[in-house]
Amino acid sequence: MILDLDIGNTLSKWRLKDADSSEIRSRGAVWTREEWRPGADIPDLDVVESVRISSVARQAVLARTVTLLRHRVGGVHVARSTPEALGVTNGYEEPARLGVDRWMGVLAGYQLAGGCCSVDCGSAITMDFVLPGGRHLGGYILPGLRLMKESLKLGTRNVAIDPDSEADELLEPGVRTVEAVNHGIYMAAVSAVNRIYSEVCDQQGVALPLLVTGGDARVVSRGIQAPHAVWPDMVYGGLEACFPLTAAERAGRMSGAPEVPRPVALEKIRAGLAFSMLL
Ligand SMILES: Nc1ncnc2c1ncn2[C@@H]1O[C@H](COP(=O)(O)OP(=O)(O)OP(=O)(O)O)[C@@H](O)[C@H]1O
Ligand SMILES: CC(C)(CO)[C@@H](O)C(=O)NCCC(=O)O
Ligand SMILES: [K+]
Numbered sequence: 001m002i003l004d005l006d007i008g009n010t011l012s013k014w015r016l017k018d019a020d021s022s023e024i025r026s027r028g029a030v031w032t033r034e035e036w037r038p039g040a041d042i043p044d045l046d047v048v049e050s051v052r053i054s055s056v057a058r059q060a061v062l063a064r065t066v067t068l069l070r071h072r073v074g075g076v077h078v079a080r081s082t083p084e085a086l087g088v089t090n091g092y093e094e095p096a097r098l099g100v101d102r103w104m105g106v107l108a109g110y111q112l113a114g115g116c117c118s119v120d121c122g123s124a125i126t127m128d129f130v131l132p133g134g135r136h137l138g139g140y141i142l143p144g145l146r147l148m149k150e151s152l153k154l155g156t157r158n159v160a161i162d163p164d165s166e167a168d169e170l171l172e173p174g175v176r177t178v179e180a181v182n183h184g185i186y187m188a189a190v191s192a193v194n195r196i197y198s199e200v201c202d203q204q205g206v207a208l209p210l211l212v213t214g215g216d217a218r219v220v221s222r223g224i225q226a227p228h229a230v231w232p233d234m235v236y237g238g239l240e241a242c243f244p245l246t247a248a249e250r251a252g253r254m255s256g257a258p259e260v261p262r263p264v265a266l267e268k269i270r271a272g273l274a275f276s277m278l279l
Pocket of ligand 2: 009098100126141
């Protein structure tokens with residue numbers, strides 16, 4: 001079995017992948033804490049042959065996790081943000097400072113769709129752009145839905161947006177605090193994603209495929225106007241591409257990769273931007 005780990009600021013996600021059949025056997029999430037330990041909610045390490053890790057937690061958390069795993073597991077692969085990988089050049093002035101979860105998303109997106117915009121709706125919402133040809137431009141970081149809600153300190157943090165809410169319900173003015181906050185932060189997030197996507201496509205003169213991942217991907221997706229695909233395993237896709245271990249991975253296939261819809265014509269994106277400026 002292969003253990004894939006995506007250690008975020010809030011949650012550490014894991015999945016177990018069968019190295020022979022490439023099937024995902026189990027998955028879960030635990031709070032990111034001081035130390036990552038196998039336990040009731042974490043897989044049994046006895047069945048694990050290799051581990052692949054993407055971590056944006058404090059260095060000490062990663063160091064302890066790796067030390068613990070090296071005692072028990074043969075191959076431990078830790079992803080890093082590098083100046084170049086898999087045909088993509090990192091756009092950051094200091095490439096190592098780009099969050100490795102973003103870098104994994106960019107590499108997975110590029111492998112799947114070529115030039116693209118990758119959006120990760122987690123503790124933070126990040127957007128990254130790669131042009132066809134592989135130049136990563138850099139991106140945007142904004143607070144995620146939960147952080148925006150907590151920062152208001154209105155006692156609404158535990159009332160999450162129902163992921164099944166319709167986008168047009170969330171557009172309406174709220175008539176209770178919880179509703180006003182939920183609708184407000186939702187609009188802040190989706191307006192930013194829609195605007196940034198359109199602006200960058202306009203500036204670069206290319207309509208890019210759009211991919212969305214992260215804990216809040218499903219709800220944010222409902223408000224994204226451009227054609228896009230939700231890919232919950234996008235960060236894991238980057239790990240598969242960087243450290244291919246199975247036959248399918250060596251052939252360039254990433255588990256759970258979605259069909260990516262063709263982007264709308266650039267003229268349509270530009271017309272949308274021009275229209276919103278007129279009002
Ligand atoms: N059980 C959960 N605990 C916390 N957040 C959850 C949970 N389920 C869904 N969410 C939502 O997922 C978001 C966190 O997404 P994700 O799991 O991608 O974060 P993360 O990996 O910790 O983020 P980051 O990588 O930025 O630290 C929160 O904003 C929250 O709204
Ligand atoms: C922005 C987050 C927190 C998103 O998980 C992560 O990618 C990170 O810690 N990045 C480092 C800063 C940067 O990417 O510029
Ligand atoms: K994340």
